[in-house]
Amino acid sequence: MHNDRMRVPSRPSGRLVGLTVALALALTACGGEDPETPDGDADPNTTTSAAAEEPYLPVPDGVELTPQGSELALGDKATVAYELSQGEVGVLDITVTSLEKATFDLFVGWELTKDIKQTAPYFVRAKVTNVGETDVGSKKGASPVPLYAVDEENRLIESSLFTGSFKPCDGASFPKKFKPGDTMKACLVYLIPGKGELIAVSFRPSQDFDPIVWTGEVVPAKGEKKKRGKGNQGDN
Numbered sequence: 001m002h003n004d005r006m007r008v009p010s011r012p013s014g015r016l017v018g019l020t021v022a023l024a025l026a027l028t029a030c031g032g033e034d035p036e037t038p039d040g041d042a043d044p045n046t047t048t049s050a051a052a053e054e055p056y057l058p059v060p061d062g063v064e065l066t067p068q069g070s071e072l073a074l075g076d077k078a079t080v081a082y083e084l085s086q087g088e089v090g091v092l093d094i095t096v097t098s099l100e101k102a103t104f105d106l107f108v109g110w111e112l113t114k115d116i117k118q119t120a121p122y123f124v125r126a127k128v129t130n131v132g133e134t135d136v137g138s139k140k141g142a143s144p145v146p147l148y149a150v151d152e153e154n155r156l157i158e159s160s161l162f163t164g165s166f167k168p169c170d171g172a173s174f175p176k177k178f179k180p181g182d183t184m185k186a187c188l189v190y191l192i193p194g195k196g197e198l199i200a201v202s203f204r205p206s207q208d209f210d211p212i213v214w215t216g217e218v219v220p221a222k223g224e225k226k227k228r229g230k231g232n233q234g235d236n
């Protein structure tokens with residue numbers, strides 16, 4: 001899967017500010033023609049199988065990583081690993097549970113710039129469990145759940161982070177401490193440039209990683225449903 005990586009950060013304090021869009025270089029192409037098998041008695045299937053069993057990062061005994069390139073549905077769990085810093089590896093079970101299309105009506109109390117109004121807000125909800133041996137918490141600063149949105153142009157878009165609580169969709173970052181065995185329900189806000197569409201959610205910690213992708217039906221944001229329900233009651 002080919003992706004361009006984009007940054008659409010918004011770290012507001014009472015307002016949404018500082019929207020920037022920076023296209024990175026296109027990531028290297030995935031796939032291609034298989035190289036010719038060299039002469040010899042080595043079985044290419046055996047070689048491929050052995051390589052597939054080798055984890056791309058060191059993980060605790062008994063943890064089996066989800067293969068790179070896996071295509072998952074909502075509700076499917078992936079076990080993934082990524083580098084927090086040199087010598088530190090985080091290992092997570094991630095289950096993406098819903099993809100939700102929101103509107104800026106839910107951003108009550110937040111000042112929206114012209115640039116932000118040209119985006120389309122989406123919420124992504126997930127269950128995350130630390131199955132590694134490292135605390136992946138945000139004690140040293142914001143540590144977002146490592147998921148990207150994928151839009152219709154096949155670009156990776158970072159989640160937006162808030163300095164305060166955003167009640168309709170809170171939990172894009174880990175708490176200060178997120179130790180082995182800890183579980184959280186995460187909700188990530190994505191602002192898709194050009195009022196585009198969210199097509200999938202991707203785990204891709206590095207350029208040469210074949211992404212793990214979740215797809216499924218995009219539904220109206222839960223907050224939107226509650227708001228319409230209250231409005232209908234008020235009209236009666």
